[in-house]
Amino acid sequence: MMSPQEQINNLTEKLNYYNHQYYQNSVSEVTDFEFDQLLVQLQELEKQFPQFSRPDSPTHRVGGTISKEFPSVTHIYPMLSLGNTYSEEELSDFDERVRKGLNNEAYEYICELKFDGVALSMRYENGILEKGVTRGDGVRGDDITANVRTIRTMPLSVRGNNIPVKFEVRGEGFMPLSSFDALNKEREDIGEALLANPRNAASGTFKMQDSGVVARRKMDCYVYSFLSDDEVFETHEESLIWMKERGFNVSPTWKKCQTVEEVFEYIRYWDTERHKLPLNTDGIVIKINSFDQRRELGFTAKSPRWAIAYKYKAEAATTLLESISYQVGRTGNVTPVANLKPVPLAGTVVKRASVHNANEIERLDLRIGDWVFIEKGGEIIPKITSVDLSRRTSDLETIIFPDTCPECGTGLIRKEGEANHYCPNEKGCPPQIKGKIEHFIQRKAMNIDSLGSETINVFYQKGLVKNPADLYDLQYDDLIVLDRFKEKSVKNILEGVEKSKTIPFKQVLFAIGIRYVGATVAEKLTSYFKNIDAIAAADLQALISVPEIGERIAQSVVEFFQETENQEYIARLRQAGVQLEQEDEELVSEGNALEGKTFVISGVFQNFERDDLKRKIEANGGKVLSGVSGKLNYLLAGDGMGPAKLEKATKLGVQVISEDEFLEMIK
Template identity: 60%
Template structure:
């Protein structure tokens, strides 16, 4: 067979096998026998082995795995993966509906309801129709590249099918392990353990629940093992600069046409009453599905209205999740212990007699604060109700008073810090008690350093919790700034079992963190309520820590998406003498405390200083991202929604009429692409 003949045969087999895969795994249609399918796949594998350069990117032979990934690269999401606000009753949903109605100012709107599947959130990137990258959600801004493992999931197309497939787009998906696969794997483990017991070998651990099993499997190093576990996937969103449709429902239909596995359980609802009816319909019916689901996601259907409503720093304003009542269990409350966090907040934790709940054994549950202990009226030896829905940490929801012991004593919240013994204080308007000994309370100091070195902060991965605690105990460090004066010889001399290579790696990691961008340094500092997203907005606006520290309350509140609560926290931080001393030490470490000079606009260039822009529509000479970068380059700020504070709406073709109407109503200046270009320096 000539190379040209092999090329044609490989292309034909690839297309044929991918078609059979899609029909079987997505449409549940078996067009050939298993034997016929295996023979075709074997023929393709042999041809690819003989002609490796002719193997196509969407070859179905990738489904069987075989790639070994020792370290998963961390990559930034093109579009942030925001979390959803949760609701637990109909009243919450009607309040959400009122906010949508107010935000759209009288426009007609509708919703799409989708089941909230209990799996692993994924982002899949396609270029020229080919799957290029699969990434976990991570922290929403960046995640782990698990492409080799993603390709083993047979319901994820390696190549999108259709004439109108965009050049570049992303889909959001929920990867999961079906109950059938979960049971099959656990049965195999049980059989293996029988054999191991006969041979006197240690038992393998059973999988706890499908959700955790899926999360662990997606991060396995050997993709062939991932393939053997038969993971599955539903896609639920389309992301691109170019919207081929006007509604979310149409996007789901388009994804289905392109070969993606879309759950047929979604439904368009004209109003919130129909949303409630959908929720009630699926409350019991959901247990008939092949996977677990814990709620319903409600989304505004029109994409232009989604953009008009915009998002907060953490979640979209056009969507909300309704959570079904969580699974509950009863167990004995054995004791209450107290944890001190990096902010000094003291959190009570219930220690429970072990109980099986939502697929895991629960031994501890959060009690939140002193008010909660009082509200629950907890007594020693109580039998308590414990719930665990989508939450990571279970919570105590009530007490079985019929089983309360006679003469049982009520629990009282502690008055002194469990770590340093300092008298606790309660801040005005807050439920939590705090230990005020910020510099001398070990859990607080340790917690702040752990936050500082975390991956989405300074990313010093060689510094674990135990190592930090050890360095504090021997006096090597007192706060995060002391890390930058550590040397290999000090580490080896003072820390037990610390080898030469480990010390070198730690010092190298600390030195490398000096190149971490200012926005992440700002997050690492640990100002209360300043998360990673808020830190990035503040860094972009103020450009340096020095400028931020001098900002007054009004200036802070005028930053897009920075409210009074965050502004007050920032002011309190920089007015605190202890924090001022910390910042002075931080300035001596060499970390990045301002944006790079090349990114700053010069005085002559800063023509948009103090101006805010919304960019909407399709443009002839620029992409939307290019326009946004130009605005930022010349000192302007780009925001997502139209308000009275907005200075300009840069309007392209196919911009939603509602956005234009709102801008006109608020007397926001609307400029065309050419008018914007005329505003730029020559």
């Protein structure tokens, strides 16, 4: 029988191999379920035997590390910016400077797409990924290694011949358009402002302190540069081929060009083709291929003389603003949408554009009948950038944002400090009611895939469902009499509703539809409080003490559970048999050093995530409480702990201990 270390090594090698086959060769040698089962085995072994966990373990891909701060790191090789040009004439001038700098010696270019993301630098030592660092100011960047390790296409280890002991690769970290769309859909669903574009979303994601959240956003990175003190390659082309062979995600869009005319052809080709890619691009990078020639050309104070960026102009068009319509979302947010005279833009015909809120209408001074400029650029949804005032006529009236809901007529509310208007009639506004039910059945929530928006609309119109809890009262006889509802589809619906009763509590809490409580927040709340009753009973301070739960989310949760109708809603879900508490993991006892002792945990810790710390206390006989009281034995304080808890503990004479003191207690 293999030892624990051998099992960990075996699973690590096997899973890394499957990852390589899937992401580099597009081959699935095992099913997703089989892969996940092996990953769970490895995670369990690493928990029991952390001393045998490897730095290239695929468990790093799922994240979970909480960073209090990102240490600053000095780049071994400065990350310089490139000179920019927007015209072929300036590019010809660059080519002439290169020709003169090389004394008419023959040279060739490598052309690469300039991806719109976040510049990252990855350091490898003895083939293992040691550091992932942001560009920063070009001289120093932030150490975000835990977040970089969650990028599934980034090798955690590199094998093969002729690998330098130390080397560095650089690339563009990005959020794929599919991930960006999904993230914005969730934000819209829970009533949060939409992110402007994938680049901003990528930048914010890579700087998140919880690498588990980063992992769920499925970030990616295209690698485009190899650096080492050893002279491994003679050309950039050789380095790109080598990196691809070693498992790095090198975009296949690069091309070697012998002349500047071939460069122009490359630029013109990708001017339209780039819109078919899974991420945004904003230009082309042109580099000298030979490393010797690069050294000969050298650098200016700010940028290399052997490379330049050609930037595409932002795609724009002018069209007529025909009307403004107002959409009401599940949480009551009222969003204005500009209805435009159809116009071609960036490969599609644009008929609508987002206006976001009343502030944006006022800032642009929009009027029905205006000719407006629209852009895509780095945006997924076209947006209006300005008005062509030269074409405005004097009879156009200023747009007044409605003060009543366009769906139900209820007076709109605008909270202080928020840009959005919303309809407070959540129990009587049709799109809010149907939206809440559609939210309840979605895959991330109760996963009732036998239902859809059209079916929900039929149920609503027939008076069968006015609340998600009504789904659990549906009967065969109610549905079989409806038009186009056959016996098989009715049985599928009822079976899907019944099956949803086994969905884990974290998904149920997300499905319930509390404003600002997305899937990630729901997971943190269920992990911390364990059941719906504890969440309902928690006050504002108790909720804020949960990591990454701010006052706005906490206030929304408190207000939700204070409403009588919501209390009845939860009671009906409980009666239906829905999971309203988190199943406890089987606890393995480590001793009784903490027997009879009670703890409250607050802050961020060096050696533990909070859930791991809670399990550690319970495994040693102790008990974790949610609030400070006179009966509490210890307040276990990490960095950034809640000041209210500390003040209360001091006042009640509760002993405050550090992480190191806690570790001494359980030795």
